[in-house]
Amino acid sequence: MLTATLNLLSIATILAASKTYALPQRSPSDPAGLSPRCQCLTPESAQYLVSGYSSLLTAYTTANANQYLSDSFTDTSDSINFLIGAPLGSVTFPSKAAFEAGQGAQPPIDFQVLNIDAVTCDTIVFRWIAQVGTQPVKGINIMVASNANGTDESWQIETNYSEFNSAVWVLDIGGTCQTPKTSQ
């Protein structure tokens, strides 16, 4: 009888304890109670967005742009600003529509991701190499991601910061670029 009571007590204790651990705790930054997997980027969701990004350069479609870019998407790049004669320091594509009009009109380029170097909860850092002419152009991107619906499929690119070797890009598209006198 005593053993049975003790056993019941320990079962109750274990149940109470496991209930405490099983109860989902919502943090203040998590009003929707999303699963942790979808609140923060994972290596897989980062890869998903980087592949999506690459597809916009190698095989652009408006459907892909709508899938991978958030409605409040912006793109900032002084490398591009210089190439297109936009003011340095300005936002290159201030909206998704501006990106779609601009990038949608570009020919596909040979673009390879060299490595995804860092993934934080909402930011991805990666390096790439592109071939637009005879010499390769290397660049670095910082992408900030958002996830409107908290699912694996609703990850999108919120902001894109990209800088690259625009001097070589100028040469590759037939421009000229003179370096200052060197000691040679």
Ligand SMILES: *[C@@H]1O[C@H](CO)[C@@H](O)[C@H](O)[C@H]1NC(C)=O
């Ligand atoms: C990211 O930025 C780079 C440079 O501004 C641009 O070439 C590329 O199309 C952008 N990608 C996306 C998905 O916005």
Ligand SMILES: *[C@@H]1O[C@H](CO)[C@@H](O)[C@H](O)[C@H]1NC(C)=O
């Ligand atoms: C989020 O869900 C709504 C409603 O189903 C849908 O219209 C929208 O496209 C989704 N957004 C993303 C980014 O998946």
